[in-house]
Amino acid sequence: MTSSEVQIRPDRLKTLLDGINKFGFNRQTGGYNRVGFSDMDIAVRSWFREQMKESGLDVSVDAAGNLFGRLGTSGKPCVMIGSHLDTVPEGGAFDGALGAAIGLECVRSLKDHGIEPDFPVVAVATSEEEGRFGGMLGSQTISGQLAPGWVEMASDADGVSLVEAMAAQGYSADTLREAAWPNGSIRAFLELHIEQGPVLESEQLSIGIVESISGVLVLGVSLEGTANHSGTTPMPLRADAFAGLAEVGVAIPTIIKDIGTDQSRVTIGKVDLSPNFPHTIPGRADFTIIIRDTSAEVMATLRSHIEASITDAAARNSLKASIEERSYLPPESLDGSVRQVLLEETKRLGYSHTVMPSGAGHDAQTMQAFCPSGLVFVPSRNGISHAPEEWTDWTDIEKGAQVMLNAVLRLSKGD
Ligand SMILES: [Zn+2]
Incomplete structure (x- = not known):
């Protein structure tokens, strides 16, 4: 079976994204509120965990609240794909949530087609990316990059400490450092994210393959x-x-x-x-x-x-x-060979694209310091993000998701 025959299911992806966005929706503003370690953040995580379980994946949660849904037996390094579930206050429907949903959809597609990957594929929903306490907590935990002394010092704009906020939701900040994945345990990390800028839309392109992050x-x-x-x-x-x-x-x-x-x-x-x-x-x-x-x-x-x-x-x-x-x-250049896979698959699918930098930070930037990582952008209407007006057309979302699935198929194959 060639990878082009394995297709994502846009209807199922849309249902999953809509499901995530039932959590934290503010009718008055149209914004989404799932700030890291808030009640809504915890609620969406427990719902998403159930979705992973119902998909027949091997599900786990780490000390930071990162969710993992694994397809394939462990013991070999995995291909990890996903993004974050938390939002900024009054954020939009796509920032983070879309990438997390696409990660799970890719793994569901593999299951649909009875594909047993040579390397396990892990869908991930990371935690506290947006920065209530500084950001990238989930990916820093996975990649063992929490700065010494930072966990104990971190607090939000209201003076609530990370330790307190985590404890209030049943998490222990003491165990964050023990949750780092062993070196070599992730052979590639993939993330799809909305661009949050105007470049793709203004150039009428569907896919941005990110080369470097500011x-x-x-x-x-x-x-x-x-x-x-x-x-x-x-x-x-x-x-x-x-x-x-x-x-x-x-x-x-x-x-x-x-x-x-x-x-x-x-x-x-x-x-x-x-x-x-x-x-x-x-x-x-x-x-x-x-x-x-x-x-x-x-x-x-x-x-x-x-x-x-x-x-x-x-x-x-x-x-x-x-x-x-x-x-x-620090700025980060993303992995050249993963970028090449993303570029080849985008070209093979015939989608309009460009290779571009990212002005915003993402989990993929943190992960790149630990394992080869790739990041794909889809267009943001009027370049808007972190606001209720955030929007990406579904034709572009489907293309982005298919690029990710093809990349997962390629990267999870081998000896
Ligand atoms: Zn984001």
Whole structure:
């Protein structure tokens, strides 16, 4: 049987995705709420686990809440396919859920056709990818990449610690590190995800095969000046923290133009001014700067130029500047041979496609540091994600799912 004869079942896939999205739906906003380790996240996991069981798979759950549904006997390295089930608050119907559903659909298709893979195939639904506690908890657990001391320190925006949130749902954070898979136990990891950007749609392409994923550097910056009366303090005598922040903001596009690439992204996304009162000169500005690029060298150069612009802006405005690194996820090139398989299968199926970078982080990026990994994008309407308006056409979803199934068939064959 050639792989092109084994087809996914779009109707069954759609039913599965709709089933996932019964959990956490907000009628008022149209958004989906399955934030990591919330009640809805736990509820969808237990439902998805039942779906895996009913599909006749060998099902297990690890310390992070990752779900595994295995087809084929263990003892040999597996091909793992899936994505995450958690969402951001008021997220969309496809981010994560689609990839998790396609993972299970691929394994169901193999079963339908009575295929016994030479290497086991494991459908996975990872946990806490979206970042309530920082993100990628599930894939970091599988791949043994939890940073030392991080588990004990992690907390969400409301100050709830990871340890507490996990305990409230019956999980023990103490055992996370023991859940790492042994080296060599995964021969390939595959993920399908929505693009979350406008490229595929604008070029009218169905499939994006991801070559590299941008790194993410988060800096926390404070500019400290003097709060004072906005009427009585002459302009030259001010130490206005917002004026310094504004100069940094203005410098960013020029820095990117001079030394960045078309993959460079720099964002000031969160700003706290204090006292934050209309009649008072801001005495303090605390803000984040997030730097992304697909090259570690470019990220480092961007960082040094941005830090210099902060120092200059502080000097010009009589401010004291401090800069701290909050987190750094390095850029990752995905495995060339897995990418080749995805590309060949896409071409064989005759689907329009491109090879592209990813500006957003994904489980496949984390997994690549542990095992050969591949990532496939399908188009996002208007490039929108993390919002109720998130949408991907079913014709593209079917194509994406079929590419994944063909890749699973190829990668699970052999001695
Ligand atoms: Zn996602």
